[in-house]
Amino acid sequence: MAGYISAFFIGGVICVIGQLLMDGTKLTPAHVLVLFVTAGVVLTAIGVYEPLVKFGGAGATIPLPGFGYSLAKGAMEGVKEDGLLGAFIGGVRATSGGITAAVVFGYLMAVLFNPKTKP
Amino acid sequence: MAKRNQTTENKKYQEYVEKNAPKPNYLKNCIWAFLIGGLISTFGQFVHNQIESRMGLSHLDATNATILVMIFLGALLTGLGVYDLIGKRAGAGSIVPITGFANSIVSPAMEFKREGFIFGVAGRMFSLAGPVLVYGITSSVIVGIIYYLIG
Numbered sequence: 001m002a003g004y005i006s007a008f009f010i011g012g013v014i015c016v017i018g019q020l021l022m023d024g025t026k027l028t029p030a031h032v033l034v035l036f037v038t039a040g041v042v043l044t045a046i047g048v049y050e051p052l053v054k055f056g057g058a059g060a061t062i063p064l065p066g067f068g069y070s071l072a073k074g075a076m077e078g079v080k081e082d083g084l085l086g087a088f089i090g091g092v093r094a095t096s097g098g099i100t101a102a103v104v105f106g107y108l109m110a111v112l113f114n115p116k117t118k119p
Numbered sequence: 120m121a122k123r124n125q126t127t128e129n130k131k132y133q134e135y136v137e138k139n140a141p142k143p144n145y146l147k148n149c150i151w152a153f154l155i156g157g158l159i160s161t162f163g164q165f166v167h168n169q170i171e172s173r174m175g176l177s178h179l180d181a182t183n184a185t186i187l188v189m190i191f192l193g194a195l196l197t198g199l200g201v202y203d204l205i206g207k208r209a210g211a212g213s214i215v216p217i218t219g220f221a222n223s224i225v226s227p228a229m230e231f232k233r234e235g236f237i238f239g240v241a242g243r244m245f246s247l248a249g250p251v252l253v254y255g256i257t258s259s260v261i262v263g264i265i266y267y268l269i270g
Contacts, residue, residue: 003168004161011160011216012153018211019152023143029214030247033223036215037255045262058163061182062189063156063215064251071255075263079270087263091256098186098217102224102248105194110228110240113198 003057010056014063033064040068045076070095148210155205155212163189163216186217193218197225223247 018032027035043049049069053060060066071091078090092099166188171181193216196202202222206213213219227246231239245252 004164007164008157008161011163012157012212015152015156015212015215016149018156018215019148020145022211023145023148029211029223030250032211032214033220033247034250034254037251038258041255041258041262045266056160058167058182058185059157059160061186062160062163062217064217064220067217067220067251068255068259071259072262075259076266079263079267084264084267087260087267090263091259097183098190099252101187101190102194102221103244105191106221106224106228106244106248107241109194109198109225110232110244111236113200113225113229114232115226115229116200116203 006055007057007059010052010059011063012059014060014065036064037068037071040065041072042068044069044072067095067098070098151208152210152212152215155209156215157212159189159212159216159218189217190221193221194225197222198229220248220251223251 021027021032040049053069074094075087075091078086163185167181167185170176170184176184224244227243228240231243233239
């Protein structure tokens with residue numbers, strides 16, 4: 001149960017930060033998404049995001065900084081295993097499932113469904 | 120002289136626009152973002168726990184499988200038109216989770232279907248998700264190189 005509460009809290013707080021950026025500045029959702037994935041990479045590199053994932057679980061991995069976390073962690077683990085080559089193959093290797101799912105399911109749903117007329 | 124008048128008038132108009140533009144309701148928007156973002160994350164945690172215990176996957180594999188499930192659901196709900204209804208209220212609460220990433224892929228792809236399946240659907244899929252991948256992957260490679268140099 002504690003895992004659910006911390007996931008709710010961390011996931012909620014990350015989204016509130018995004019909301020404040022969208023309301024308080026002139027940043028569009030696209031800017032916020034790019035900013036968040038890059039922030040996830042940087043925070044993971046300096047060792048800040050890992051404790052957040054340990055505490056928040058899905059609350060830290062489901063929001064977009066979690067995608068940056070997986071990329072950065074994969075790249076660093078890749079370097080440990082394969083040296084410099086690992087910097088190039090590690091990140092996408094760690095996130096390949098998500099990227100492939102986004103391509104395949106995204107295409108499938110876009111073909112199957114048509115946009116609803118906005119009320 | 121006339122030009123100067125025009126610029127002051129422009130300035131006045133700009134001030135008028137800024138003063139009268141609707142101000143976002145910070146508190147209400149933040150509460151919605153917190154609730155929906157939190158709920159999506161909690162549901163993700165539930166999916167993760169189910170996968171880990173029922174399918175006997177390792178923690179890391181279960182995390183990846185959860186991302187897969189969430190992307191599938193985000194794409195499906197967007198196709199059904201449900202996700203945009205949530206997004207009207209939730210704002211960043213529905214944009215920032217990975218389901219919002221799936222939403223950003225399916226929405227423009229559906230919208231531009233009339234332009235065909237190559238340039239329309241497939242071409243527009245990554246109009247928003249593309250930049251995320253470009254900046255995410257590029258910064259992760261930079262982090263990897265730095266880690267290689269100092270590690």
